[in-house]
Amino acid sequence: MWSSYFHPKYMTQRDATKMRVDLNVAYHDYNKMLNAHAFLKVQSHELGEDLVQKTFVKMWLYLIKEGKVDKMRAFLFHILKNLIIDEYRKPKALSLDALREKGYEPSVNDTKKLINIIDGQAALRLIQKLPLRYQVLMDMRYGKDLSIKEIAAAKQERENTVTVKLQRGLQKLRVLYRK
Numbered sequence: 259m260w261s262s263y264f265h266p267k268y269m270t271q272r273d274a275t276k277m278r279v280d281l282n283v284a285y286h287d288y289n290k291m292l293n294a295h296a297f298l299k300v301q302s303h304e305l306g307e308d309l310v311q312k313t314f315v316k317m318w319l320y321l322i323k324e325g326k327v328d329k330m331r332a333f334l335f336h337i338l339k340n341l342i343i344d345e346y347r348k349p350k351a352l353s354l355d356a357l358r359e360k361g362y363e364p365s366v367n368d369t370k371k372l373i374n375i376i377d378g379q380a381a382l383r384l385i386q387k388l389p390l391r392y393q394v395l396m397d398m399r400y401g402k403d404l405s406i407k408e409i410a411a412a413k414q415e416r417e418n419t420v421t422v423k424l425q426r427g428l429q430k431l432r433v434l435y436r437k
Contacts, residue, residue, distance in 0.1 A: 392427030
């Protein structure tokens with residue numbers, strides 16, 4: 259398992275064996291202590307054990323990269339502390355079953371969205387009843403969400419002219435809407 263991390267270019271077989279021994283000693287000396295600390299912080303045995311395992315993996319990778327740790331206990335607790343902080347910062351996924359146990363009952367209320375869609379469709383049908391010159395402007399302004407400046411450039415008209423035509427089109431649209 260650990261031989262996959264051995265890279266002969268950077269360390270000798272003797273160095274790799276010493277690192278394995280150091281890792282085994284650290285695991286046997288500090289595993290229970292790290293698990294207890296992790297459980298105290300995260301209140302979950304499974305998550306605590308996972309974090310401790312990640313701690314030892316990170317320590318092993320550090321040993322391969324750097325080669326030496328002066329104070330093993332402090333180093334392991336430092337790695338574990340950072341992993342716990344990362345775990346707290348991670349967005350939590352909520353279970354629907356857990357929410358239901360707490361009394362939350364999900365419901366879908368898309369009434370406002372549905373009303374907006376229906377109103378939008380009605381408005382589009384009304385725009386189609388306008389004269390063609392107003393239809394095009396209304397589509398550019400409200401359908402394609404272009405600015406007055408962009409519409410003026412596309413139609414090769416002055417901005418003031420486009421604004422006046424849009425206002426007239428809206429007035430005609432209001433008349434159609436009231437019918």
